[in-house]
Amino acid sequence: MDALLIIAASESDANLYYASGFLAPDPFVFLQVGGKRLLLMSDLEIDRARAQARADEVTSYTIYEGKARQRWSQPRLADVVAVWLEDVGVNAVSAPSNFPLEHADRLRERGIRVAARPDPLFPERLIKSEAEIAAIAETQRHTEAALAAALDVLRDAEIHGEDVSWQGRPLTSEDLKRVVNVSLMENGCVAEHTIIAGGVDGVDPHNQGSGPIKANQSIIFDIFPRSSRTRYFADMTRTVVKGRASDQLKRMYDAVLAGQRRGIDLARDGASGAAVHAEVIRTMDRRGFETAVVNGRNEGFFHGTGHGVGLDIHEPPRISKVDHILRAGQVVTVEPGLYYPRWGAVRIEDMVVVEAGGCRNLTRFPKDELLEL
Amino acid sequence: MDALLIIAASESDANLYYASGFLAPDPFVFLQVGGKRLLLMSDLEIDRARAQARADEVTSYTIYEGKARQRWSQPRLADVVAVWLEDVGVNAVSAPSNFPLEHADRLRERGIRVAARPDPLFPERLIKSEAEIAAIAETQRHTEAALAAALDVLRDAEIHGEDVSWQGRPLTSEDLKRVVNVSLMENGCVAEHTIIAGGVDGVDPHNQGSGPIKANQSIIFDIFPRSSRTRYFADMTRTVVKGRASDQLKRMYDAVLAGQRRGIDLARDGASGAAVHAEVIRTMDRRGFETAVVNGRNEGFFHGTGHGVGLDIHEPPRISKVDHILRAGQVVTVEPGLYYPRWGAVRIEDMVVVEAGGCRNLTRFPKDELLEL
Numbered sequence: 226m227d228a229l230l231i232i233a234a235s236e237s238d239a240n241l242y243y244a245s246g247f248l249a250p251d252p253f254v255f256l257q258v259g260g261k262r263l264l265l266m267s268d269l270e271i272d273r274a275r276a277q278a279r280a281d282e283v284t285s286y287t288i289y290e291g292k293a294r295q296r297w298s299q300p301r302l303a304d305v306v307a308v309w310l311e312d313v314g315v316n317a318v319s320a321p322s323n324f325p326l327e328h329a330d331r332l333r334e335r336g337i338r339v340a341a342r343p344d345p346l347f348p349e350r351l352i353k354s355e356a357e358i359a360a361i362a363e364t365q366r367h368t369e370a371a372l373a374a375a376l377d378v379l380r381d382a383e384i385h386g387e388d389v390s391w392q393g394r395p396l397t398s399e400d401l402k403r404v405v406n407v408s409l410m411e412n413g414c415v416a417e418h419t420i421i422a423g424g425v426d427g428v429d430p431h432n433q434g435s436g437p438i439k440a441n442q443s444i445i446f447d448i449f450p451r452s453s454r455t456r457y458f459a460d461m462t463r464t465v466v467k468g469r470a471s472d473q474l475k476r477m478y479d480a481v482l483a484g485q486r487r488g489i490d491l492a493r494d495g496a497s498g499a500a501v502h503a504e505v506i507r508t509m510d511r512r513g514f515e516t517a518v519v520n521g522r523n524e525g526f527f528h529g530t531g532h533g534v535g536l537d538i539h540e541p542p543r544i545s546k547v548d549h550i551l552r553a554g555q556v557v558t559v560e561p562g563l564y565y566p567r568w569g570a571v572r573i574e575d576m577v578v579v580e581a582g583g584c585r586n587l588t589r590f591p592k593d594e595l596l597e598l
Numbered sequence: 599m600d601a602l603l604i605i606a607a608s609e610s611d612a613n614l615y616y617a618s619g620f621l622a623p624d625p626f627v628f629l630q631v632g633g634k635r636l637l638l639m640s641d642l643e644i645d646r647a648r649a650q651a652r653a654d655e656v657t658s659y660t661i662y663e664g665k666a667r668q669r670w671s672q673p674r675l676a677d678v679v680a681v682w683l684e685d686v687g688v689n690a691v692s693a694p695s696n697f698p699l700e701h702a703d704r705l706r707e708r709g710i711r712v713a714a715r716p717d718p719l720f721p722e723r724l725i726k727s728e729a730e731i732a733a734i735a736e737t738q739r740h741t742e743a744a745l746a747a748a749l750d751v752l753r754d755a756e757i758h759g760e761d762v763s764w765q766g767r768p769l770t771s772e773d774l775k776r777v778v779n780v781s782l783m784e785n786g787c788v789a790e791h792t793i794i795a796g797g798v799d800g801v802d803p804h805n806q807g808s809g810p811i812k813a814n815q816s817i818i819f820d821i822f823p824r825s826s827r828t829r830y831f832a833d834m835t836r837t838v839v840k841g842r843a844s845d846q847l848k849r850m851y852d853a854v855l856a857g858q859r860r861g862i863d864l865a866r867d868g869a870s871g872a873a874v875h876a877e878v879i880r881t882m883d884r885r886g887f888e889t890a891v892v893n894g895r896n897e898g899f900f901h902g903t904g905h906g907v908g909l910d911i912h913e914p915p916r917i918s919k920v921d922h923i924l925r926a927g928q929v930v931t932v933e934p935g936l937y938y939p940r941w942g943a944v945r946i947e948d949m950v951v952v953e954a955g956g957c958r959n960l961t962r963f964p965k966d967e968l969l970e971l
Contacts, residue, residue, distance in 0.1 A: 236791070237610055249804065250791060251912065269901045273802050326702045327695035327714040341700040403784060410779045413772070417788055417826070418609070418623060429646050431622065453790070528642045539624065 228258040229342070230318035232306065232328055239536035240321055240346045242456065247278035254286070254306055258315055265289065265309055284309065303331035310337055321346045345541050351533055352554035357457065358578055361534060361556050362587045364452045364459035365576055367412040369590045372446055372463060374408040375401045375421070380598045384440045384468050398423065398434040401446075409450045416450035420462075427464075427570035430528055430562060440468035443569035445562075449538050458538045460558050461588055462574030465596040474571070477563045478595040480512040481571045485592075488530050488544070488559040492551060492577060492584040499548040502530040505561050514563050524565050531558040534576055555579045556587070571595075601631040602715070603691040605679065605701050612909035613694055613719045615829065620651035627659070627679055631688055638662065638682055657682065676704035683710055694719045718914050724906055725927035730830065731951055734907060734929050735960045737825045737832035738949055740785035742963045745819055745836060747781040748774045748794070753971050757813045757841050771796065771807040774819075782823045789823035793835075800837075800943035803901055803935060813841035816942035818935075822911050831911045833931050834961055835947030838969040847944070850936045851968035853885040854944045858965075861903050861917065861932040865924055865950060865957040872921035875903040878934050887936050897938050904931040907949055928952045929960070944968075 234252045235242040242248060245255050245264065253274075254265035261281040266274045268287055275283045289309045293300035296308070306328070310316070317338035320329065329339045345351060353361070378401060382391040389396045398421045409416050422434030424442040438444065447462040464478065484505045491501045506516070509526055516525030529545030534556050542549035544557060551557065560574030575588035607625045608615040615621055618628050618637065626647075627638035634654040639647045641660055648656045662682045666673035669681070679701070683689070690711035693702065702712045718724060726734065751774060755764040762769045771794045782789050795807030797815040811817065817840065822833040837851065857878040864874045879889070882899055889898030902918030907929050915922035917930060924930065933947030948961035 268896050270804055272895055273804055320699060322698055322700035324699040325695055325714075326693055326697040326699055326712070327716075329699045329702075330714055339699070341698075341703055343700075399786075403786070406783045406788075407780050410783050411776060413776075415779075415788060415790055431643055431646055522645055523641055 228256060228310075228315045228318045230306070230310075230320050230324075230339075231255040232302070232325065233321075233323075238321075238323075239456075239540075240350070243347060243350050243536060245278050245280060247274055247280070248456070249274075252302075254302075254309070256310070256313065256315070256318075258313065263313065265306065301331060303328040304335065307332055307335035307337055350535065351541055352552060353535060353556050353578070354554075357535065358554075358556065358587070360452065360455035360457040361459055361576070363455070364414060364450060364457055365461060365587050366589075367409055367414045367452070368448045368450055368459045368461045369588075370412065371405040371408040371414075371416075371448055371450070372461065372590060375404045375446065376465065376596070376598065378404050379438070379444075379465070379467055382438075382467065387439050387441070389438045389440055389467050395437040397437050398426075399436075401438070402434075405446075405448060409448075413453050414450035415453055416448055418449075420445060420447035422447075422570070424569060425566060428564045428566050430564065430570075430572070438467060441466060441470065443470070443474055443571060445570055445572050447572065447574065451538070456536055458534050458536075459587075460534050460538065460560075460574060460576050461590060462560055462562075462572045463590060463592060463596070464571045464573060465598060467598050470595055470597055471568065473568045475595055476512070477514065477565070477568060477571045478573075480509045480514050481561050481563055481573050482592065482594075483512065484508040484526075484561040485559055485573045485575070488561065489575065489577060489584060489586065492544070492557065492559060492579055494551060494553040494579055494581050496551045496579075497548055498531075498542055498544040498551060499546055501544050501551075502546060505530045505559075509561065509563060522566070526561055526563055528562065530561055533557050551579045553580050601629060601683075601688045601691045602719075603679070603683075603693050603697075603712075604628040605675070605698065606694075606696075611694075611696075612829075612913075613723070616720060616723050616909060618651050618653060620647055620653070621829070622647075625675075627675075627682070629683070629686065629688070629691075631686065636686065638679065674704060676701040677708065680705055680708035680710055723908065724914055725925060726908060726929050726951070727927075730908065731927075731929065731960070733825065733828035733830040734832055734949070736828070737787060737823060737830055738834060738960050739962075740782055740787045740825070741821045741823055741832045741834045742961070743785065744778040744781035744787075744789075744821055744823070745834065745963060748777045748819065749838065749969075749971065751777050752811070752817075752838070752840055755811075755840065760812050760814070762811045762813055762840050768810040770810050771799075772809075774811070775807075778819075778821060782821075786826050787823035788826055789821055791822075793818060793820035795820075795943070797942060798939060801937045801939050803937065803943075803945070811840060814839060814843065816843070816847055816944060818943055818945055820945065820947065824911070829909055831907050831909075832960075833907050833911065833933075833947060833949050834963060835933055835935075835945045836963060836965060836969070837944045837946060838971060840971050843968055843970055844941065846941045848968055849885070850887065850938070850941060850944045851946075853882045853887045854934050854936050854946050855965065855967075856885065857881040857899075857934040858932055858946045858948070861934065862948065862950060862957060862959065865917070865930065865932060865952055867924065867926040867952055867954050869924045869952075870921055871904075871915055871917040871924060872919055874917050874924075875919060878903045878932075882934065882936060895939070899934055899936055901935065903934055906930050924952045926953050
């Protein structure tokens with residue numbers, strides 16, 4: 226019998242949320258066996274699970290804890306699950322790749338065979354329905370509104386030499402993040418790690434940015450909120466300058482935009498993610514922007530071109546050196562960038578749906594030229 | 599050699615963030631061996647890790663991926679880690695209880711011994727320094743400001759029969775959550791699952807609440823944000839009524855308040871969490887509020903009295919039927935509740951620091967009587 230066992234908190238485990246339709250902050254137990262979905266739930270969650278979860282049976286953890294206690298003095302969670310599996314008639318399970326080692330080893334001690342399944346656990350999760358695409362697009366609308374609100378502030382701010390002030394104080398990355406996050410919140414979205422990174426901060430793609438915004442430097446806005454209602458993420462990046470950009474930064478922008486457009490042109494059902502990525506690199510290379518390690522530091526374009534977006538912010542497929550084949554219905558980002566300590570950073574990111582003959586862009590925010598505010 | 603191996607994304611794994619001081623959205627590899635902390639980082643994160651992480655050495659994942667590829671055609675992450683461990687001279691590791699099964703089994707195939715360590719992985723994480731307590735208290739201040747903002751809206755709202763309107767529309771749970779979350783956001787905090795649950799919604803402790811607020815019913819506000827800057831959580835719950843409360847609801851409130859005060863009185867270094875929990879139950883029992891299963895549904899008080907708070911919203915120790923001993927420096931919630939479908943729900947939650955002879959309350963928000971607005 227091919228049984229799948231998941232023990233996780235569905236708030237942080239998208240596979241379990243996808244499988245159960247039930248959102249909970251603490252771990253619970255899910256078993257899919259013989260076409261049925263069974264849950265083992267604590268007293269705290271059992272009523273809500275019975276009302277909300279997509280499950281054929283919801284069983285009380287407390288009852289099985291009592292049964293386990295008849296056998297062992299201080300049963301652990303996996304002991305309780307072992308007794309339950311015995312009652313259900315299951316002695317071998319497969320489990321997600323991230324299944325907790327402690328539970329797996331304990332179940333094995335109790336005579337249950339446990340084998341990790343390769344990712345993705347639910348390949349069907351990568352192919353989005355129209356309803357899922359609509360949810361992701363809706364989150365992207367809120368992402369765009371948040372960026373627009375931040376750019377309004379940046380537009381209103383005043384330049385004094387290299388400094389930028391707003392409402393009588395130096396404008397900071399933190400100020401702009403607050404504007405972004407309040408706008409998202411008003412639309413029921415939560416963004417935990419918004420990047421608003423100016424100058425050298427932006428040259429490190431994962432630096433979230435901090436401190437005063439400076440004039441005439443690249444500023445990267447990378448915003449990837451989740452809708453609290455639908456649980457679906459969106460993802461968008463734009464690069465702007467408050468003041469005037471150097472000619473070199475403008476050339477970088479044009480190269481990234483050309484690379485990004487090339488990537489979007491190539492994304493379609495059946496395309497190789499690795500081939501798309503290589504062509505994006507080539508497009509920027511041909512314009513003179515090479516990738517290298519200089520003084521022990523990466524320069525140029527040294528991250529993937531894109532990733533899937535859905536119930537997780539980063540999910541398969543990747544558009545990167547790892548070869549994934551793109552399939553119709555997948556929602557992916559296309560987000561090349563260039564990073565040089567001496568010139569600054571540019572990243573442009575849209576989110577698209579892969580289709581049979583091409584892809585449909587879910588992003589509406591302008592990107593035609595480097596925005597100087 | 600006692601080596602500890604963690605492979606996780608520190609944004610979602612507080613142990614790894616605690617161990618490395620480095621916040622990253624994607625998994626990375628941490629090894630503690632011979633008193634040293636070593637990191638194996640992707641190109642994307644390596645520069646930032648070298649600048650920010652508490653690590654003695656930061657090594658390139660790409661280099662070890664190359665070495666692994668000389669041995670196997672398509673090395674997986676655990677294969678790369680196995681080659682690295684060999685170079686470091688480690689052939690046996692312990693791992694967190696939540697270590698991913700797939701990696702553990704692959705490392706074992708490659709000849710590395712892997713054993714899960716029991717929780718808590720870092721017992722010292724539970725004992726908070728003064729700086730950590732200050733961070734948690736600061737988040738609690740922002741929690742209180744957010745609740746105050748929501749209660750201002752509720753105060754301004756108008757009652758028409760059983761309905762409550764605000765700015766010309768029915769006031770909803772979603773409206774109040776937006777007020778809470780915008781206030782938190784303005785203070786650099788993020789709350790993902792704020793509970794604002796009126797009437798029967800509140801009777802299910804994990805129902806987050808939705809739809810129109812009704813007059814003369816209990817409304818539970820349970821707010822547990824994380825500071826984006828410090829990463830520390832706080833947690834507070836209050837129960838109010840818009841309009842007039844029934845006498846029975848007032849009696850419930852008094853019983854919960856008495857139980858909560860009793861729990862706070864008993865919380866101190868060396869106290870048994872199970873004994874505190876039992877005494878909280880007894881205090882409410884004596885006032886006539888019993889716990890039972892009625893028509894297949896839990897009524898009364900059927901969750902734990904409290905839990906630790908820190909880099910995770912739920913961490914040890916528990917104040918519940920599981921017996922944990924409280925220790926000075928732990929930050930815990932004390933949050934009894936009573937839930938009856940026919941009367942409503944009351945929960946009152948403060949967050950306290952356990953000390954030698956008692957505990958210090960980190961919560962300032964009033965709770966002396968059921969607030970009727």
